[in-house]
Amino acid sequence: MLTINSLSKSFDKGRNYAIENVSFTLKAGQVCAIVGESGSGKTTLVRLIAGLERPDHGSIAMGDKIIASLDKFVQPEKRKIGLVFQEYALFPHLTIFENVLYGLSKMKDKKSRAQEMLDLVGLSEMGQRYPHQLSGGQQQRVALARALAPEPSLLILDEPFSNLDTMLRTQLRNEVFDIIKKTGVTVLFVTHDTQDALSVADEILILQNGKVIQKDVATNLYVKPNTLYVASLFGSTVHINKNLQNAFRCPLKETCCHAIRNDKIIVSPSSAEADCEYLTTAQVIKKIQLGDSIQLVLKLESGEQLTVMTQDKNIADTIYIGFNSKDILEFEQE
Numbered sequence: 001m002l003t004i005n006s007l008s009k010s011f012d013k014g015r016n017y018a019i020e021n022v023s024f025t026l027k028a029g030q031v032c033a034i035v036g037e038s039g040s041g042k043t044t045l046v047r048l049i050a051g052l053e054r055p056d057h058g059s060i061a062m063g064d065k066i067i068a069s070l071d072k073f074v075q076p077e078k079r080k081i082g083l084v085f086q087e088y089a090l091f092p093h094l095t096i097f098e099n100v101l102y103g104l105s106k107m108k109d110k111k112s113r114a115q116e117m118l119d120l121v122g123l124s125e126m127g128q129r130y131p132h133q134l135s136g137g138q139q140q141r142v143a144l145a146r147a148l149a150p151e152p153s154l155l156i157l158d159e160p161f162s163n164l165d166t167m168l169r170t171q172l173r174n175e176v177f178d179i180i181k182k183t184g185v186t187v188l189f190v191t192h193d194t195q196d197a198l199s200v201a202d203e204i205l206i207l208q209n210g211k212v213i214q215k216d217v218a219t220n221l222y223v224k225p226n227t228l229y230v231a232s233l234f235g236s237t238v239h240i241n242k243n244l245q246n247a248f249r250c251p252l253k254e255t256c257c258h259a260i261r262n263d264k265i266i267v268s269p270s271s272a273e274a275d276c277e278y279l280t281t282a283q284v285i286k287k288i289q290l291g292d293s294i295q296l297v298l299k300l301e302s303g304e305q306l307t308v309m310t311q312d313k314n315i316a317d318t319i320y321i322g323f324n325s326k327d328i329l330e331f332e333q334e
């Protein structure tokens with residue numbers, strides 16, 4: 001449905017690339033989350049797709065039609081793409097109903113379509129109100145109704161829940177995606193929150209420094225992360241650097257980078273009880289009760305500090321920790 005091919009965009013004549021050689025495809029009806037830290041290029045990528053920026057290289061196609069390339073540029077309003085941003089961007093002087101109606105000029109029965117969209121987002125009774133008379137969550141649902149009204153082929157959501165407090169965020173996110181699933185529209189969902197991405201996306205695309213590091217289903221991102229960065233996005237992870245390899249006496253391939261999930265580190269009161277290939281002693285320097293579990297801050301003989309979790313309430317000051325080779329994650333050197 002969407003095909004991105006070798007897409008690049010620089011804002012400073014090629015010295016730095018906000019998006020660099022990005023390629024991926026998206027199937028119709030899929031929800032793909034775009035995750036990455038601040039400045040990784042998420043917004044630039046979706047602005048290129050929406051037609052709010054022009055690419056320096058590469059192409060974007062929807063179906064078999066090129067919508068952006070070096071010699072082709074389809075105007076944003078002709079792309080059949082709906083947009084919902086962090087700021088709700090409703091017209092303050094128009095009622096909710098008029099806001100949704102806006103952009104439906106060419107549609108027959110546009111009033112009934114606008115009302116249908118307000119029904120869909122659960123705001124049937126609020127059509128005559130103005131944006132300032134609604135809560136943030138309600139305004140974002142209006143923005144969604146407005147984006148969905150012209151029946152877009154692709155819906156782009158760019159950090160739509162960032163302005164809301166945590167409780168409302170989760171509730172609204174679930175409501176919004178329930179609505180989206182009913183429509184079957186294809187979605188690109190920009191978020192810096194991995195929890196958001198894991199909760200609603202079919203696939204997750206990870207951007208780092210403008211490049212796609214991995215695009216995969218959630219389980220693969222956890223089990224087979226491409227890089228240490230991806231591994232640490234989806235679960236607490238310890239980098240097994242040279243010092244840790246020495247401490248655990250586990251020499252690993254020098255050309256690669258290695259890590260272990262914190263939850264794969266085995267904590268044991270004695271060496272006899274620890275069922276693991278690589279083992280060392282550790283001093284407990286801090287115990288923090290976190291609900292049912294205890295977080296231990298440990299210091300190894302080598303001076304390295306590690307944090308692990310345990311359920312064991314009777315932890316001595318010196319313990320054994322270890323892990324098994326099957327649980328080691330290996331990446332190409334970063």
Ligand SMILES: Nc1ncnc2c1ncn2[C@@H]1O[C@H](COP(=O)(O)OP(=O)(O)OP(=O)(O)O)[C@@H](O)[C@H]1O
Binds near residue numbers: 011037038043192
């Ligand atoms: N209009 C612009 N002019 C100059 N530089 C820009 C422009 N837009 C983005 N950039 C730069 O491009 C890079 C990527 O920015 P972008 O906004 O796409 O990142 P992001 O991942 O969406 O970040 P955030 O999560 O903070 O919104 C950054 O270095 C940013 O400073």
